[in-house]
Amino acid sequence: MPEGGERGIGNRMAADDDKKSGSDLTRIDDDTVTLIAYSIVSIQRGRERVMDGGQGSVTVTEKMSDEAFMSWILAKYLQDEVEVPDRPVRRQKRADLIQREELQYLRVYYVVSNRWPREPLEFEQKQVAALREISDAIGRH
Secondary structure, three states, X not given: OOHXXXXXXXXXXXXXXXXXXXXXXXXXXXOEEEEEEEEEEEOOOOOOEEEEEEEEEEXXXXXXXXXXXXXXXXXXXXXXEEEOOOOOOOEEEHHHXXXXXXXXXXXXXXXXXXXXXXXXXXXXHHHHHHHHHHHHHHHHO
């Protein structure tokens, strides 16, 4: 952690430090299809707020750590291009519109809305069917 105990984007970005890491509401390190609702919040003193465009839902199909998920969501948010009608360049990345000092105060809050077992991949089923046909053809000779 940087001097003075500050938390930057690269450090743990949980909205609630007391979140239980193993909780089903936040655990995304399994093999399910997981629907996750999230909010990006600034906790900068006197400017606490949910960031514009900082709410949404995503589907995660791979195992992820808390830190990896939060980093991914923040990177996705900061790289999004948004309309800026008052500027000569009408579309800009959000990262260019947020004051640099505020970046260290961004946090991601998320909760698992639902999870489902992964369905088998279609090509795996086709492979098995093709292998059975080959096996049957070899068995007939």
